[in-house]
Amino acid sequence: MINKQNLRINVLAAAVLSLTAGAGMAQAADLKVSAPQQVPAAKQQAANGIIVKYKAGSSAASSSAAKVAVVNGALSRATLSGNRGTASARAAAFSPQVARRLGVGADLIRLKSRLAGADLDKVLAELRADPAVQYAVPDARMYAIDAGTPARARAVVQADATPALVPNDPYYAQYQWHLNSATGGINAPAAWDVGAGEGVVVAVLDTGILPQHPDFASGALLPGYDFISDAETSRRATDERVPGALDMGDWVENDNECYDGSLAEDSSWHGTHVAGTIAEATNNALGMAGVAHKASVLPVRVLGKCGGYLSDIADAITWASGGTVTGVPANTTPADIINMSLGGGSACDPLYQDAINGAVSRGTLVVVAAGNSASNAANFRPASCSNVIAVGASRITGGIASYSNFGTVVDLSGPGGGGGVDGNPGGYVWQAGYNGTTTPTSGAYSYMGMAGTSMASPHVAGVAALVQGALADADRDPLTPAEMETLLKQTARAFPVTIPAGTPIGTGIVDAKAALDEALKEPCTENCAPPATPLTNKVAVAGIAGASGSEKLYSFVATAGKPVSFVTYGGTGNVSLHVGADTGTSTVVYTAKSTRAGNAETVRITAPVAGTYYVKLAGDAAFSGVSLLATQ
Incomplete structure (x- = not known):
């Protein structure tokens, strides 16, 4: 499993x-x-180090002692679980020290004792509220994310099973x-x-x-x-x-x-x-x-x-x-x-x-x-x-x-x-x-x-x-x-x-x-047009599907004077529709759009010019089974 x-x-x-x-x-x-x-969530957040980036120009930014003082102040103000004693006792218990400066300009502050769960959250909140602090985060552990623990089974590999394919x-x-x-x-x-x-x-x-x-x-x-x-x-x-x-x-x-x-x-x-x-x-x-x-x-x-x-x-x-x-x-x-x-x-x-x-x-x-x-x-x-x-x-x-x-x-x-x-x-x-x-x-x-x-x-x-x-x-x-x-x-x-x-x-x-x-296409310099699937007047393109964030581009050649409509319908998910006229470049400027929830979108151009219109169908969420129809 x-x-x-x-x-x-x-x-x-x-x-x-x-x-x-x-x-x-x-x-x-x-x-x-x-x-x-x-992995229990509380264990994910246990830390014996806090990374603090101090604001440029603050006193803490230029002094290790001041950096430690900011952390000790946060420890003393936080209401920690159990009997943690006075502010001086907490400073002794956690004994924060500047371990090193990171490449991004933040400092790693090591703690003698670990902080976890609500106590860690409280100390971080106090640090983030300090006017000298730009941000503070726990020095959390990260992990390799393949999908399980070691597993092997019996298998035999045939040494003469070299396929007649490239590569060899x-x-x-x-x-x-x-x-x-x-x-x-x-x-x-x-x-x-x-x-x-x-x-x-x-x-x-x-x-x-x-x-x-x-x-x-x-x-x-x-x-x-x-x-x-x-x-x-x-x-x-x-x-x-x-x-x-x-x-x-x-x-x-x-x-x-x-x-x-x-x-x-x-x-x-x-x-x-x-x-x-x-x-x-x-x-x-x-x-x-x-x-x-x-x-x-x-x-x-x-x-x-x-x-x-x-x-x-x-x-x-x-x-x-x-x-x-x-x-x-x-x-x-x-x-x-x-x-x-x-x-x-x-x-x-x-x-x-x-x-x-x-x-x-x-x-x-x-x-x-x-x-x-x-x-x-x-x-x-x-x-x-x-x-x-x-x-x-x-x-x-x-x-x-x-x-x-x-x-x-x-x-x-x-x-x-x-x-x-x-x-x-x-x-x-x-x-x-x-x-x-x-x-x-x-x-x-x-x-x-x-x-x-x-x-x-x-x-x-x-x-x-x-x-x-x-x-x-x-x-x-x-x-x-x-x-x-x-x-x-x-x-x-x-x-x-x-x-x-x-x-x-x-x-x-x-x-x-x-x-x-x-990537290796020669860049267009004149009479450019983006690659698009042509639409036929009053003939729907059905079964369109895509992932969230995906885009599909279509084109329609319109005549002047008669209104033109672009409509999507059917299927599941959520799409939006964007329409723009041909500008003679590979970049389309979309001047009309329909972004209602779901797949029922309509863009109507009441006075189109003669030429090509580009229709971008974008997945605001994953979608499937959508139809697109151009009518003039």
């Missing part, structure tokens, strides 16, 4: 295929299936439906005829990387950095951040160790799997393939045992995108794209948004997983942050994965796998991995199936890398993050099955070839 809670839900999939360098594939191992546990990776055809299936895949093979992402840097903020995995090409993995600043989480000897991003393992020895109700679990090797989706070596007669296999991956370790801290993730976003983080050497290979297959409960906080805005201002696209709680993604971060591409998960059928978060903040979807409901291998996304249960010396390099929006997100990041690489090859400027988001949403392939109106997961499934084709 797939759990409905969005924290610490890690699934390896049904079969884990063992690989040793030079020895090829071996029979899969036996493993036992176990179900993930829910022996397990591409059998396992990697997510790249090649016409129904649920991303149309990668057709895109590879155009480009493979060469010269593009994609940062993977995750559990780190296994750099010796044989299915990463030489030079594909950049040195990276380990941003985890807590030795217990990182499993390094000290709290210091260090060069490199080696995945030390994120196994948990005991139940209830991460939070009440958490279970012991094996290491996930999550970051290596995600990096494999983006840039695993392809057409090298070994293993499997990656989306943008000539791109470079910048591994940035932010997740370890029991997840990772918001303060470390925010600094990693800043550093990966080329910003400055005190105490960390400058990043000499700033990322064009950041992928974050991680998340946690609650809506976007100011720190996350601050870090993301900084990355986008430096030209870095930020792609994030929507989350795996089968809930509205507006209540999860970073999916609910602005200036990100939030990615939902689809199945091999092209339908919504049961665990995928949904809602208007989800921009588009990528293959995430349906888990056991779609069997093996079709229920999982397959990429590089490891079969060791603890440390990176406890097993052998392997290929793993995993399911989750964690797996969907790197498909979108990889397609973005294909686009930027192809534009560079064509001596064209790269797209801005906003332009890339628009391109990927508009070129997404329509879902082959109906997505329920109440659980929208974006405009469609990311389509690598369609994105490349659109």
